[in-house]
Amino acid sequence: MSMDSAQNLGTATADPQLQHFIEVETQKQRFQLLVHQMTELCWQEKCMDKPGPKLDSRTEACFVNCVERFIDTSQFILNRLEQTQKSKIAFSESMSD
């Protein structure tokens, strides 16, 4: 479920209990989906060579780092886009002066 549709659904229902329920479940679902995506990504590209009889500590540490760096990457990209957006606006403003 996308955020927009959930929010529309939320405002369309007068029932506050149902509205709250939808908001909480949407958040939970976004969490779950990202866990699925990160598990898949870290598994096939980064951390899992050959599945052994148990998850050894090195592999486990790799998964933890993989999650941390994935989130760092996403935050870095978001910040940098914001910065370039700001400097673009500043540039076009200085051009129009």
Added chain:
Amino acid sequence: MDGFGSDFSGKVDTGSIMEQVKVQIAVANAQELLQRMTDKCFRKCIGKPGGSLDNSEQKCIAMCMDRYMDAWNTVSRAYNSRLQKERAKM
């Protein structure tokens, strides 16, 4: 399943809607996991598809399933603790 939480008076029961939504979400999550796990373990364990799923392939798949669940839980915990840290910063 009954008519999406409506009783004979036509009124919608919030509680039963929530229950049904929860069940549907759980099913969707299980399908998501199953699909990704199948894909990953097929890639790891089936080198060249033969005439049957042989014994060593079955063993590999079973082990792969368990490790995939371990990985899923590790990722879930790591993501969760990162979220807690981010929230504490705010």
